[in-house]
Amino acid sequence: MKGKIVRVAGPLVIARGIPGAKMYDVVRVGNAGLVGEIIELKGDEASIQVYENTSGIGPGEPVITTGAPLSVELGPGLLTSIFDGIQRPLDVMREKVGDFITRGLDIPPLSREKKWDFEPAVKEGEEIGEGDILGEVQETKYIRHRILVPPGIKGKVRKIRGGSFTIEEEIAVIKTDDGKETSLTMLQKWPVRRPRPFKKKLPPEKILITGQRVIDAFFPLAKGGTACVPGPFGSGKTVLQHQLAKWSDAHIIIYIGCGERGNEMASVLLEFPELEDPYTGEPLINRTVLIANTSNMPVAAREASIYTGVTIAEYFRDMGYNVAVMADSTSRWAEALREISGRLEEMPGEEGYPAYLPQRVAEFYERAGRVICIGKDGREGTLSIIGAVSPPGGDLSDPVVQATLKVVKVFWSLEDWLAYRRHFPAINWLTSYSLYVENLESYLKKEIAEDWLNLRKEALKILEKEADLQEIVRLVGVESLSPKDRLLLETARSIREDFLHQNAFDPVDTYSPLKKQYLMLKIVLEFHHQLIKLLEEGKDIQDLLSHPLREEIARMRYVKNEDEKTLSDLLERVRKIGEVAHV
């Protein structure tokens, strides 16, 4: 029994008479066996969004359901992989069919041949339940891949064995309470549209260190938090996403290239094996999973790609890791939704987007969080999501931006005028915000310095004041300002140019540890205080504006990260400029 195609319109296929058709089941479409998903059922007719190019498919061709929803394979071998939107391994695809993407391929996401050394963590006869650690595999040098008891399984370990196995070989047998025996392998599957379960959600409390000064110092993201990066083209969204993927202190990074440029994925593939993870010294690729569905790949698979990515992220979170997901760009995902919705002839909402867009966006970001994982050891895992948004013309009233801002807690507003001035990262310090500062307060005070948040507050205040003063300067000229205000303008400039501006392509400046960030900001502000004091003592403003220490402050960024002494010394000298001036 097979269904039959009645209509083909781009990525949407309508078929009739598929036996046992259920919503969101994966089907094989046409003689070519294209992968699709049922997204609407009307009587006997099923609407199918097809994840591959439908050219050459026509009415009368068969449709077979697989009876299962769109799922990802989870198990050892995920790290260092590159998948398309529905988790087909692109490297294996290249080996099999060459340099161009072909349709109807059926390649398993994870290698069936590769053997992994499994070390059991439980003994025969032990009682175990869902989420408990069955054993571990050293997947890459620093990542131990924990094999967990799949959700819904509980009982006594009948059999468990260590050694070298493929992901399909039996590693354990569990006798469940009703007397049935379940065989477990290292390979598990999970439907992408269903969030994986956890025991309890907690508010985030630790900072996700990114090494980017404007983010860590001004608009920090918490581990388990959500952030969005909207900006017009050319404002540096992708460079920022790459920076975060490189330097975030997460254990695992899932990078989703959703409807973006092919060469960008090529650059990730080129750089990540070369770059060192600053926390372990290992190549960055060893903690990374890449999902690449570039803009010229089928549009429906773009819709699936962010779910594929976030499900893999949840899987690692459940092992007790800190995971960060970068989705670039969620606008392309929303456009895929719009395109499918349009073909289904649904009533459009704003800008042609379907009315359920905000709901889908919220559901996606809600999969982030800091949780107590299932399993009896009560381990904690976090999942942070950073989504780029590409609003048309940089217009923030775009429905995707608005729907995203409603749910995320951190907003890094990228602006093209900053990019034109080559101020990178082009994050606007006046309009961006982070709602995590309070959550992080006690942690930051303990880990960095008591006065860290005060410095932040003061710096932001100076920048705010600068914006006001600039209005005046524009009208009447800089000469009309009081010397104190002119000093403030100069300090604001210093905060912007010497602290906030960061060169992603400089080997040292690309990443600043928190301690260095603290010292840099401290120096800038201390310098300001000292100069104000000198000014009050009657020193000439021109001399203060061209103080020789400015030169050194401007070069702070190039001081090696491990060299704290140079900056501490500079701070000392800044503190003493008053005394020197008296001599």
Add this chain to the structure above:
Amino acid sequence: MFKEYLTVREISGPLVLVEEVEGVKYDELIEITAPDGSLRRGRVLEVHEDKALVQLFEGATGIDIYRTRVRFLGRGIEIGLSLDMLGRVFDGMGRVRDDGPPIIPEITLDINGSPINPYSRDYPSEFIQTGISAIDGLNTLVRGQKLPIFSGSGLPHARVAAQIVRQAKVLGKEEKFAVVFAGMGITFEEADFFLKSFEKGVALSRTVVFLNLADDPSIERIATPRVALTCAEYLAFYKDMHVLVILLDMTNYCEALREISAARKEVPGRRGYPGYMYTDLASIYERAGRIKGKKGSITQMPILTMPEDDKTHPIPDLTGYITEGQIILSRSLHRKGIYPPIDVLPSLSRLKDRGIGKGKTREDHADLFNQLFSAYAHGKEVQELAVILGEESLSELDRIYYKFAEIFEEVYVNQGEYEERSIEETLDLGWKLLTLLPQSELKRVRPEFIEKYLPKEKFTPERGG
């Protein structure tokens, strides 16, 4: 033989509805014989049971409901390719347009191509010297990049493009290269200008030209860039050539896309353009690049005219989101008589970082670039300020920047249409300009480079040049 249908039911604009068909596939190529015997082509946009909605490529004039015959060809739109195409001129669908003999194809390929597997892509990193300072120095082009020119009506984009075609080269290498030119909806004069300039510079024998002129059917334009890119892929990936593709003018292409979308009564997106325009444009632009293990490459330079010079218009906006940067031409520079009128500040080449520096251009390139850029940006800001406050109210330092921005435009951006500057000349010129600023302002260049490259003498621009 293919079955012929006489069951055309509806004709509206470029769309034809054929009924009682059998075995028709989505995206299939069709041939229509009009009552007068003329042959048209089209493709299937949608099939619903025994009805096929067909989009014509050549306009519906002369087609009727009763006598028109339709054949479904069972394949996509294909083009026959051969090396003999070099030096020839074709129409927008790839048929011979000049007086030469027909092409005997070596291989036939579907014009839609297939997406390059991102894993197979080789990252573009070879510097292309265009001989234009504003591009080489500040918005460096690399092989395999897609870098569009955003222009406006009346701006000299055609001259800039022609100059790039004439001068573009990869230093220190003698390799096979070719130019594929696709003209969409351009006028005869524009087309003629390009053909003449090809004759002068790169011998016409290295060029393949596809022309869909302004008076050719607009819907044929949907196929033109795809035909051209299929030809480029053949030259690059089958024949190991480095291909530069010029697409002029993408605005006309997008308008044709809108025309079809409107005829299908689809829900329009911004400014009436279809919601899937991003995806559609991506399927064209993403066909640039390099592939690991293959010698050839495709570099794309699409040109588009921004309606009302508006960068946020959907066409430049979506293009900018897909391409790897953009070169923006400025009307105010053009009015000042500066050629090429490249507006340096909003222009950008995203791939330049791997194409510049030691071993590619010169070690000081990145620092110099940052310094020139920020100095010019500051100078432009000061100029704006001076408009409000008057030049007198500027501080001394600001006045220096004011001057710098002026000289930068006149000396660095401005150059002759036939002037080819080597990268060394471009970089040295940049350093010369930096002598106009106090040395304490050069914060973005490393001290060792200042030592090595900054001329000791202050630069004095020649006036009236």
